[in-house]
Amino acid sequence: MDLFLQLAATGLVVGSLYVLCAIGWGLIYGTTLHFHVAHGAVFTLAAYYAYAAQKLLGLPLAIAVLVAICAAAISGMLIDLLIYQPLERRGAIRTTLFIASLGLLTLIENVLAIIFTPDPLRMDVGSLGDSVQLGPVFLTRLHLVSVATALLGLLALMAFLKYSRWGQAIRAVSSSPEMARTVGIDLRRVHLLTYAVGSAITAPAGILIAMDVGVEPYRGTTFVLLASVAVIMGGIGSIPGAALGALFLALLENLGVWKIPSEWQSTIAFGVFLIFIVVRPRGFFGRKIQSAEI
Amino acid sequence: MAAEPAILSVQGVARSFGGIQAVDNCTFDVQSGLITGLIGPNGAGKTTVFNLITGFLSADQGSIRLKGKEILGLAPHRVERLGVVRTFQHLRLWNKMSVIENVLLGCATTAGENVFSLFLRAGAVRAEEQRALDRAMEVLRFFGLVDRAHELAEDLAYPEQKLLSMARIFATDAPVMLLDEPTSGLDSESIDRIVPMVRRLVDHGKTVLLIEHNIELISELSDQVVFLHQGQVLAAGAPAEIMRDPALTEIYFGV
CATH class of the missing domain: 3.40.50.300 (P-loop containing nucleotide triphosphate hydrolases)
Known part of the structure; x- marks a missing residue:
């Protein structure tokens, strides 16, 4: 039973990182319909930004994290501005954007591997690395920070979408792009904003990994794949759905280890995903996919 | 003529x-x-x-x-x-948004347009939000939808949805x-x-x-x-x- 609780706690911690990645990716996909796998690169870049800001520029941890989040938001916007928007202006179909995105992901990962080597690089976290005992469960303070960050990030994003004018514009574009344009909403600006917000919300996940086990160039690919699975499970267009899907996947992976050897982790996740997509393609709370299509 | x-x-x-x-x-x-x-x-x-x-x-x-x-x-x-604004034959309402939100998005604002002014000129943005809100209520009154303002667009009866599709483009001025x-x-x-x-x-x-x-x-x-x-x-x-x-x-x- 102790092992079960420990695995559940670990699942929750990993899940909080998946949540941050999935709600960022889900926001972008639900609004722009870009299958933005290069989001994985933004996630990894955020981690390297934070590492570089702390280790190379010598900034204090908190400042390094803030700088990295802003830099990640700008990176996401630049990808839209310099790659997707020019392609869309020339009438590229969504598959083209996906392939461009995939190419960019590979490119950034490999450039990062050249600059920083493929070895994990860990940030200094001071007392955040101290362990905490909660009953039979052992975690670090950093793990608790991860869970709190995910919770706060999720609530902040939902409040932003619900109450701010820009959030309303994002929801309007996500629900009916044509109508949004009809009342004078500039799609390209809303897309840029979506990339900024979606990248900024995912950045802490990468940074937390750099703080915990260290950043590697290729981890973003797994994360973005899991994020897309979580979003489709949760239902496209639903932020709480994406979070729920992400948490579900993480718990499944980690609790699965209780009875099944750990090398089966991703097989479990993707196996369940296959069942989902066949049996319930709309996910937990999703809208019909057609309604989002132009 | x-x-x-x-x-x-x-x-x-x-x-x-x-x-x-x-x-x-x-x-x-x-x-x-x-x-x-x-x-x-x-x-x-x-x-x-x-x-x-x-x-x-x-x-x-x-x-x-x-x-x-x-x-x-x-x-x-x-x-x-x-x-120039238009409606669509298939209404394309923002179903999951409230009636007033559907209209608000049409109300022109300039201060909230710029992301940076959201932080730098919060007061001006808030005043403008209030004006937009007043304007949206006025438009709903004009179309007889004022008592449905806080319902979701998808919960309206079809004729009211038709009116709403007109109301939100009317709001654009x-x-x-x-x-x-x-x-x-x-x-x-x-x-x-x-x-x-x-x-x-x-x-x-x-x-x-x-x-x-x-x-x-x-x-x-x-x-x-x-x-x-x-x-x-x-x-x-x-x-x-x-x-x-x-x-x-x-x-x-x-x-």
């Missing part, structure tokens, strides 16, 4: 899809402060004309001028800023409103509710271009009618004149 320059002028516009000439050398004027009915049999190109005017489609040739200014080739949100079949799918009682509304739009200084299949309605509502057939304007004039022309009624009713 001809002495006054048209607010919207469509000149020699053409658009084909593959081998099909959807709109061909289409020319007509829309006079300010009037209701112009765009009629014609199915497939005549009426909705394509709407898409061309509002920037959802690009034209192969021709010119569309709003108050003398070329708008053909502009993106839809630019066309809206210059003063654009002077030219293009209505794509505002009464389609409605029973006669609901039609009686919508029709005076279209009239009142004009009383509020709007110019209306309207696609409508109900001939009786068109005659009753429109000040002038443009008859479209196979993408071309066959005739334009007062509704009574158009309806009297046996050649046109034959095309329209296929008898």
Whole structure:
């Protein structure tokens, strides 16, 4: 039973990182319909930004994290501005954007591997690395920070979408792009904003990994794949759905280890995903996919 | 009527899809402060004309001028800023948003437009939000939807959704409103509710271009009618004149 609780706690911690990645990716996909796998690169870049800001520029941890989040938001916007928007202006179909995105992901990962080597690089976290005992469960303070960050990030994003004018514009574009344009909403600006917000919300996940086990160039690919699975499970267009899907996947992976050897982790996740997509393609709370299509 | 320059002028516009000439050398004027009915049999190109005017489609040739200014080739949100808005035949409401939010998004604001002013000029943004909110309530009152303001758009009855689709473009302050079949799918009682509304739009200084299949309605509502057939304007004039022309009624009713 102790092992079960420990695995559940670990699942929750990993899940909080998946949540941050999935709600960022889900926001972008639900609004722009870009299958933005290069989001994985933004996630990894955020981690390297934070590492570089702390280790190379010598900034204090908190400042390094803030700088990295802003830099990640700008990176996401630049990808839209310099790659997707020019392609869309020339009438590229969504598959083209996906392939461009995939190419960019590979490119950034490999450039990062050249600059920083493929070895994990860990940030200094001071007392955040101290362990905490909660009953039979052992975690670090950093793990608790991860869970709190995910919770706060999720609530902040939902409040932003619900109450701010820009959030309303994002929801309007996500629900009916044509109508949004009809009342004078500039799609390209809303897309840029979506990339900024979606990248900024995912950045802490990468940074937390750099703080915990260290950043590697290729981890973003797994994360973005899991994020897309979580979003489709949760239902496209639903932020709480994406979070729920992400948490579900993480718990499944980690609790699965209780009875099944750990090398089966991703097989479990993707196996369940296959069942989902066949049996319930709309996910937990999703809208019909057609309604989002132009 | 001809002495006054048209607010919207469509000149020699053409658009084909593959081998099909959807709109061909289409020319007509829309006079300010009037209701112009765009009629014609199915497939005549009426909705394509709407898409061309509002920037959802690009034209192969021709010119569309709003108050003398070329708008053909502009993106839809630019066309809206210059003063032309539209509804869709399939309403495309923001179903998961409340009625007032649907209207609020149409209310023009400038301070909230710029992301940075959200942080730097929060006070100005808040004042403007309040003005937008007041404006949205006023629009809902005009359309008789005020007591539904906080319900989700998808929970409204269909005739009310039709009104909402008009309300949110009315809120943009654009002077030219293009209505794509505002009464389609409605029973006669609901039609009686919508029709005076279209009239009142004009009383509020709007110019209306309207696609409508109900001939009786068109005659009753429109000040002038443009008859479209196979993408071309066959005739334009007062509704009574158009309806009297046996050649046109034959095309329209296929008898």
